[in-house]
Amino acid sequence: MPEYLSPGVFIEEIDAGPRPIAGVSTSTAGMVGVTRRGPEDGKPRLVTSYLEFQRTFGGLLPDPVATVRSRWTNSAGEGGQWWKFPLAVRGFFENGGQRLFVKRVFSLGATPATATLKSGLTSEITKDAAVGEQDIEVRHLLGFAGKDQQVSIRRGDTGEELEQADVDSYVIGPQSTVRLKAPLTKGVRAARGDHLAVVPQNPRPDSITFTASSRGSWGKQVQVRLRPVAAAQLPVLPDPGQGGIFITQLSEDVKTKDDPVLVPRADLGDPVPDPLWVLIDGRRYLATLGADVGTDVTLDLDPARPEKPGWTGGATVVQRIRQANAADTDRIRLGGAAQLYRNALLQFDDAATGALVIRTVKEAPVDDLVTLDSALTGRYFENDRVYLIEAETAVRFTDEGGEVTEETIGGLHWLAASDGDPDAVAAAVSARSQLVRATGVGDLFTSRPWFAGGERAWTPLASGGDDNYGGLKPGDFVGVDGGSGRRTGIVALEDIDEVAICAVPGVWSQTVQQALIGHCEDLKDRFAILDPRNGLTIDQIQDFRAPYSTKYAALYYPWVVLNHPVTGLPTDLPPSGHMAGIYARTDVERGVHKAPANAVVRGINLRDGLAADLTRRHQDLLNPKGINALRYFPGMGNRVWGARTLSSDSAWRYVNVRRLFIFLEESIEEGTQWVVFEPNAEALWALVKQTVENFLGTVWRSGALAGTTPDEAYFVACDRTTMTEDDLQNGRLICVIGVAPVFPAEFVIFRIQQKTRETQPV
Incomplete structure (x- = not known):
């Protein structure tokens, strides 16, 4: 209870009623397969288009060498055609998939370049x-x-x-x-x-x-x-003891190297450094003061002037330039020295000798003073440039x-x-x-x-x-559990809670498929799509299906066919990638309650797009056993013509029913986390009941539940009838929920009878 200990106005926030439950996404897929490149560690990576998959994991895989290809293709129980994984990913996005988490599989003997x-x-x-x-x-x-x-x-x-x-x-x-x-x-x-x-x-x-x-x-x-x-060009700063600068002009023309160089003494300042460095016509000279000539002073220059300087009195500029350092010193002042750091490399241009000199910054500069690892032997002047x-x-x-x-x-x-x-x-x-x-x-x-x-x-x-595809084993697809972020193979999909559709395209190994089924059954928030072996007959596909019994997986037959993007030749592909895209597309367009069937398979050949041509009589054998057929219908194209799971329990016969309950269970679980540790009494029970009823009402109105009224579609009970005193004392809140799912119209029957014409009375 809040405390009221002194007079005043108190403002309090209270809950207005049940908290809403947001439906979880059911269209996010997770796939495991061999790629050309890509992240090896960490959690599965999200890609939202085939181009993004190519950038992250590379493009199409070449067929492995004949021995590796034969070993995998010819193995009835532990084989696969894993090199077709990138094409399956492409099929996922072509059929409407939007979000795919990919975990790369590679041989442990593979090496990087x-x-x-x-x-x-x-x-x-x-x-x-x-x-x-x-x-x-x-x-x-x-x-x-x-x-x-x-x-x-x-x-x-x-x-x-x-x-x-x-x-x-x-x-x-x-x-x-x-x-x-x-x-x-x-x-x-x-x-x-x-x-x-x-x-x-x-x-x-x-x-x-x-x-x-x-x-x-x-x-x-x-x-x-x-x-x-060159990260920066740093100007050299003069030594503070060098004094000021001057800029003047020649008093008289200098036409030969022997003509005197005269400048106005008054322009040189007081006192006049002797000697000093000057810049004339772009060249640097060491100047010594000579004899006075009236108001001018003579400058003796070193090195020698050109034979015909062509310097004009009153026009040629004479500028003093100040030294930045004495010879054989390891310190120099530089503009912008703050951007330097210990061990930074500096290049100096020693114009006198034509040498490019490298020095290392010994320690972080103080203000503009830079200490170098060794002394500079040349002379440097203000406005020289040093390259970082x-x-x-x-x-x-x-x-x-x-x-x-x-x-x-x-x-x-x-x-x-x-x-x-x-x-x-x-x-x-x-x-x-x-x-x-x-x-x-x-x-x-x-x-x-x-x-x-x-x-x-x-x-x-x-x-x-080296890819070392010869060392690839079914266990590499199954993976190992090294903890969050360190899992591999199918096990790594556990790191991504958003995944609702799982597949290992092209791998029909029983070891791998049982691991995928077990993964879905353990987490209970995702559904698996299995691939059969390629090239199976009607009898063989029934034998392939026989060992499986699960309500968390579906099987599709036959493989699909498309023209290879590189060779242009017809290529058989596992259907799971395309089917995962159809699942996602149906969820987005219609909802998870809609069976992912009677949908066109995109991204395959329009004619001869299926590896086997199935008829109704073929499907009469397959459908009762939970083998979903892909069939071609003239005028309708290649379509998914089945929506059954691999369950032997008739209550979980249909894919959409199983996935609808996954959606409901996951949404309610995530949306009621706030209930944990709340006082377990009638007020809480009523709030939980109302929260769940509001959510199920929204689901019913979307068409996902049967019944013309909410009472026919679902019920929620959370009271003394669902909990005993023992439950309460052990901290258990039990809410019983019943829903009536919408089953697909798998068999549409029109009963027509012949009607005899009857004479109407006058």
Whole structure:
């Protein structure tokens, strides 16, 4: 009871009546089967279209080798044609299915494809260059040593070396260029993927291994590329002790290298640094103050000026540039230093020597001061640009249909996985990629990213990648229970409560089908669709059906036929995938109480779409035994012509009756969880009774229950007549529910008699 201890206004919320029960979905299917690729662990994955299934699990499976195919196809008791699973999934969606949970089955002996990248550096050529040219445009020069470096020029399609060359000079910018010391003897082409490669003379022991995200030969169609990218350009900041800057113009023309360089002394400020660095006509000079000439001062420049500078007095600008560091220091100030981190790689361009220098950030910067792992030997000036080198991984997969899927994972740090940085190459790729996983060995690139892609622009995952279909067994389809999220095979469907229709398309193994039936009977909230063996006669299908007796499964005969999407040849398919789609379609369009029969089978050949042509006389033998026929009717197409379960109990003869009760039981169970631990007395009983009656009233009005009035359709009892005192003392609330299901009009009989004409009286 609420407490009222002081005067005031109190607002309380009270229950207004029974709580509504929402009907559960009955159109969600769960299937278990072999796929080309896809998640191996975790719960079954939801796909909502065949295209999504292809993206996640791959496309069609090729027929296995003859020995494997023969072993499975010729086994009457433990066989199957599991390689037709993707086509069955396609049939599910073509027949109206909307939600499908898929659990991949694979041989335990299957292996993923891998590739290991070791020391090496590449940069793609971005513009064609003909024989005799010396300049080559490349995507980047990150990690390169600069002048005098030897490079290997290689074809992108085969990896063949075209020639070796030495670098004479380079230009870094939005489009980097290298000038070779000798002209090209063979042309290069950007569209072919030609590239420069550098193989270090003393390669580091570091390596990184890329592994396909799941087992199987599909991984051999995956290629990876690991390359450096400029994540940022950081401006160099001057040393605070350098003083101010000045910008002035030459006082007189300088036409030869011996003409004096005069600038107004007043423009240089006070005091005037001596010596100082100046920038004239885009070139940097060390200037020493010379003799005064009136109001001007002479600047002695080092290095020597050009023979004919062509500098104009009053127009040519002279600008002081300040040093950022003293030579042989490991500290430098950089703009935007806050984005740096420990072990970040920085590339400096030493213009004086033509060398590209790599340094590692020793520790997280303080303000704009950056401490490096070793001293800089060159001089750097304000507004020089320093490149932050990070990694980019690209993954490219070409499926069996020629469609290319690409992933690009950027912002990666050249760090060892042991550093615990989630953006380190191996850790980030493993977390973000859908196609590959990565593991690194060694302290990656602490001096120079030699590791960026090995010697090839793209590296295929050429090692491993075996499906090992020869090791596949019926037990792989049954699966094992390793706990939530770690179950396999049919057992894994237990992780998904929404599943209401189950199938293992193409597998007629008794071990597998008994496991599927047991799965449905244990959970009591789902229904199984079984496939018979392909090519059975009328007598043989009756023998196949004989061992089964369950109200939680149905069997359909014969197999369906369609033209294979790739070969175009007629192909027999198990009917369970198509039937699961028809179940889902009927549930959505009409309701679970409608028998999934007299429905057109979509996605098969319009003529000769069934592996066997059944007549009424054939079905006279099959129907009483619970074998549902698929038949062709002229003018009506290929239709489902049966709606029976495999139960020997006539009360559960029909598929729709069994599934209707599954729907009712599951809906009531989920909708009355609030009752648990409530006070078990008359008020609660009345509330429960009203709650269930309201739900059943809605179901009756939808046409799912027989009877012209609610009293004829259902009853609910929850009172002293359903519970004893012993029940109450043991915490039991018992509610008795009775419903009258609508049975399908399986036999429509019109009785016609001949009527004799009678004379009417006048």
